[in-house]
Amino acid sequence: MMPSPTPRYTIPGLTTKNGQQLVTLLSARLHALNDLALTLKHIHWNVVGPHFIAVHEMLDPQTSAVREMADGTAERISALGGVPQGTPGVLVSERTWEDYSIGRADAIAHLGALDLVYTGVIKDHRSAADKAGSIDPVTEDLLVEHLRSLEQFQWFVRAHLESTGGSLSTEGTATEEQAARAASPARKAAAKRPAKKASRSKK
Numbered sequence: 118m119m120p121s122p123t124p125r126y127t128i129p130g131l132t133t134k135n136g137q138q139l140v141t142l143l144s145a146r147l148h149a150l151n152d153l154a155l156t157l158k159h160i161h162w163n164v165v166g167p168h169f170i171a172v173h174e175m176l177d178p179q180t181s182a183v184r185e186m187a188d189g190t191a192e193r194i195s196a197l198g199g200v201p202q203g204t205p206g207v208l209v210s211e212r213t214w215e216d217y218s219i220g221r222a223d224a225i226a227h228l229g230a231l232d233l234v235y236t237g238v239i240k241d242h243r244s245a246a247d248k249a250g251s252i253d254p255v256t257e258d259l260l261v262e263h264l265r266s267l268e269q270f271q272w273f274v275r276a277h278l279e280s281t282g283g284s285l286s287t288e289g290t291a292t293e294e295q296a297a298r299a300a301s302p303a304r305k306a307a308a309k310r311p312a313k314k315a316s317r318s319k320k
């Protein structure tokens with residue numbers, strides 16, 4: 118991601134160089150949060166199977182909270198003298214990850230993949246909070262506040278993937294598809310089955 122331009126002014130007590138560093142950090146977090154809010158809705162729309170309503174309804178409060186986080190992040194960028202970039206084209210051109218890869222799928226498969234999505238967002242948010250902390254405790258505090266909720270939301274997801282012994286079904290997976298299969302025995306079985314030949318119609 119390109120560093121943001123140095124702002125003309127910034128928050129009192131910070132240099133414009135500090136302001137620029139914070140705007141660069143927050144711009145990446147804004148993209149991650151906007152992307153997460155859209156991904157949560159995508160899952161809300163594409164979840165199927167016997168646990169549909171539980172997952173469909175669990176995700177709406179998470180979406181609302183993540184949208185609020187994006188709003189707070191964008192407004193902090195403005196307060197710092199920067200320019201928040203909220204359009205889809207800029208998000209896609211500047212993000213460092215691929216689109217969420219699962220379409221229509223059963224609830225537990227989506228939750229397996231979503232666990233991995235939260236892991237990525239939380240890791241990067243923690244790293245940004247750490248970097249912000251050496252410049253500005255107020256920006257750090259904003260990110261830490263987000264993390265409290267993001268980590269709680271990941272626990273909501275993980276509670277579905279956890280055995281009574283305390284291990285996660287998705288442990289050791291590296292991609293969303295791997296995580297979805299590890300979480301969902303039905304998806305794993307379907308992946309092993311040979312693809313059906315197209316039925317031939319008589320002429």
Ligand SMILES: [Fe+2]
Nearest residue numbers: 161162173177
């Ligand atoms: Fe809805």
